[in-house]
Amino acid sequence: MSTSSLRTSPLRKLLLALVVIAIVGLAWFFLWRTPAETLPPPPNPWSGPVPVRVVPASIEDLKVHIKAIGNVAPLNTVTVRSRVDGPLVRLLVNEGQHVNAGEVLLEIDAAPYKVKLDQAEGTLQQTRAQLKNAEDNLALYQRLFTQNSVAKQQLDTQIALVEQWKGTLKTHQAQVDDARLQLSYTKVSAPISGRLGLRRVDVGNLVTANDSNGLVTITQTSPIAALFTIPENQLSAVRRAFIASRDQQQPLTVDAWDRSEQEQLATGILTTLDNQIDSSTGTLRLKAEFANEDDSLFPNQFVNIRLHLSTLENVITIPTDAIQHGSRGTYVYIVDAEQKAVIRTITTGPQEGTRTAVLDGLSEGENVVIEGLDRLTEGRRADIM
Structure with a gap:
């Protein structure tokens, strides 16, 4: 290589x-x-039209209310007690029954009191006879005195005797009246109209006069009251409305709602404002009265109160859910004629139910967005559903 x-x-x-x-x-x-x-880049889901639901701003009358928490309170509650002693022999009413004032509820054994009445009447009858005898003798002495047949002292003694028997007669008459009154107490009557509670004695039990436990309670349910409180900062508005209502003889109306505020139970009138503010809570107690003829309100029941102070007439209202809050203040989205979202700053007024008054910033008929708000921005196209 x-x-x-x-x-x-x-x-x-x-x-x-x-x-x-x-x-x-x-x-x-x-x-x-x-x-x-x-x-190419994927499409942006936030760049297209946003489907929204709108409600036009409308003009209507809106009631101005103050909300509070209250309790139903009977105007009168009475514990029925016996005024005499004796065994209970008869019940004439049932528990929970509505009774009228003066209606007999139960009876106590009256036999001992009838005996005492008979004794008192017998004594009274004897006294009347003795008084009549003394008066007849006095008439005789007066005739004899004119004839100088008796001494003046004897006539004066007879006059004193007649006056004595008159006093005795009055005493014995009082004893008869007392015995008759004690006998009437054996029939225990209702002092007021109302609904009975659970009885505390049964037939055959020995009843004691003025027993602290009583025999049964009666609670007045018609009419009935509701007690509630308002904060101190609402006192001026309530007092002005209350005074004006008395001058115009048109009492302020009060609505009572159930605990969940889903059902209106009754409508009544405001009757009383307490005379001082509770310094420990900064609240004032108020009382409203309800006819309650259908027993829709029950004593000690919890209720939500709506006190109607006034009515705003012909005011623009929108659903409360449409109102937004941000750095620019209180605002709503509206959809203009070009189907674009526009932010509109508004001034709100009182709220009633699901509607809120708009004092400034909106005109009647403008489409206010109530659904689809989370995807809207100023100027973005909106498709009304």
Whole structure:
């Protein structure tokens, strides 16, 4: 082998290796990299029209309410107690029954009290007879005195005796009246109209006069009241409305709703404001009264209160869900005539249910976006669904 062939062999191998590397690099560039870089970018899902649902701003009357938490309270609750002792012999009503004032609820054994009444009446009858005898003798003495047949002292003594028997008669008459009154107490009557609670004694039990536990309770349910509180910063508005309502003889209305605020239970009127603010809570107690003829309100029931202060007439309203809050303040999205989203800064007023009054920033009929807000931007096209 010659010396020149030995020198050229490594050089040829090096050139061959460089050529192979170049071919592999070109193949990678054209077969893999180039197609990926030349593909068009994927479409942007946020660049097209946004489907939205809109509601036109409308003009209507909107009630201004104050919301509060309250409890139903009976106007009167009475614990019925016996005023005499004796065994209970008869029940005339059922538990939970509605009773009227003066209706007999139960009876206590009246026999001992009838005996006492008979004794008192017998004594009274004797006293009347003795008084009549004394009066007849007095008439006789007066005739004899005119004839100088009796002394003046004897006549005066007879006059005093008649007055004595008159006093005795009055005492015995009072005893009869007391016995008759005690007898009437054996029939226990309802002092007020209302609904009975669970009775605390059964027939046959010995009843004690003025027992602290009582016999049964009566709770007035019609009408009925609700007590609730308002914060101190709402006092001025409530007092102004309350005074104006009394001057106009149109009481402020109060609505009572259930715990979930899904059902309106009753409508009543505001009757009373407490005379001082509770310094520990910064609240004022108010009382409303409800007719409650259908017993929709129950004593000690929890209720949500809506106190109607006034009514905004012919005001622009929109759904509360459409209102947004951000660095620029309170605003809504509207869709203009070119189907583009426009941000409109607004001034809001009172809220009633799902509607809010707009005092400035909107006109009647403008389409306010209530769905699709999360994808909207100023000037973006909107497709109304």
